[in-house]
Amino acid sequence: MSKQDDLEKLEQQQKKSHEGAAGSERWLISYADFVTLLLAFFIVMFAISQVNKAKVEGFEKSMRTAFGGKPPVIQTAPPKANEPFHHLPSPVPLVAVPPSVAQAIREQEQVMMRMRAQLRKALAPLIRKGDIHVxxxxxxxxxxxNADVLFQNGSAQLQPKALRVVDAVGLVLKGFSYHIAIEGFTNKQPIRTRKYPSNWYLSAARALSVLVRFLHDGVRPDLVKAVGFGATHPAAPYTAGKMKAAMRENRRVTIFVEGDTSVIMKQIARMVS
Structure with a gap:
């Protein structure tokens, strides 16, 4: 074999070696492209998450100007079949409250505010002491x-001083034609007497005593009802260190004055009919 043939053979071997090395490192190019795309993706996501409020407001103003001074109307149509999120429910449009309903709600709230003001004025000393909450x-x-204001322990008979408190409430409520629910509650101390075999009897009897006094004050009979809840639904939890306060606070009578929703319901019925 000649020297020239040896040189040609050596060049061919070097060329093959170079091509093999280039082929083995070709994955680096794909990996670099992938990393670059991934970085670009996260940059775009970060940019989208940063909302510039000033720019958004400026965009809105520009859109209003472009559309003749009125904001553009965006209509949301439910996705069609085979479109992304087509299986999700369609958006529910918000219905504006009719003026007649809004006016009825405002008028009733004004009446309730006047009622609460009268009650707070009549019961101010006991409210300051924390015995009554309006x-x-x-x-x-x-x-x-608080039941301590109205009854002795284990009794459903209104104390003489309690009559003034109940009368103060009743005289205010009789001036309004609202339904009244009187609810009696006891603490978890069990009771078993001939007159009150359980806390259910005691709580119901206390609510009934307040109801009877309301009738004496002139509250309409068709607007009141009495309910006893016994030791259920405590207003304060029975926790260590606060047991005494909870036992006292959970002995209570609650009077709910429910607003008249008939006007509102009539307006709603007209809307859906």
Missing amino acids: LKTPTGTKIRI
Whole structure:
């Protein structure tokens, strides 16, 4: 074999070795492309999550100007079959409250505010002591009275001083034509007497005593009802260190004054009919 043939053979071997090395490192190019795309993805996601409120407001103003001074109307249509999220329920449009319903709600809340103001004025000393609470509820007014103010322990007979308290409430409530629910509660101390075999009897008897006094004060009979809950639904938990306070606080009478929803329901019925 000549020297030239040896040189050619050596060049061919070097060329094959170089091509093999390049082929073995070709995966690095794909890996680098993947890392670059992944980095770009996270940069885009980060940019989307950062909302510039000023730019959004500026965009909204520009859109209003472009559409003749009115904000653009966006209509949301339910996804069609085979589209992404087509299996999800369609968005429910919000229905504006009719003016007549809104006016009825405002008028009733004004009446309730006036009632609560009268009650707080009539019961101010006991409210300051924390024996009575006059609270606003989503549908009306709640008056919570500690049983110590009204009854002796184990009794459902109103004390002489309690008559003034119940009368103060009754004289205010008789000026309003709202339904009244009187609820009696006891603490978890069991009772078993001939007159009150259990806390259910005692709580119901206490609620009934307040109801009878309300009738004496002129509250309409068709608007009141009495319910006894016994030791259920405690207002304060029986925890260590606060047991005495809980035993006292859970002995209570609660008076719920429910707002008249008939006007509102009539308006709603007209909307759906």
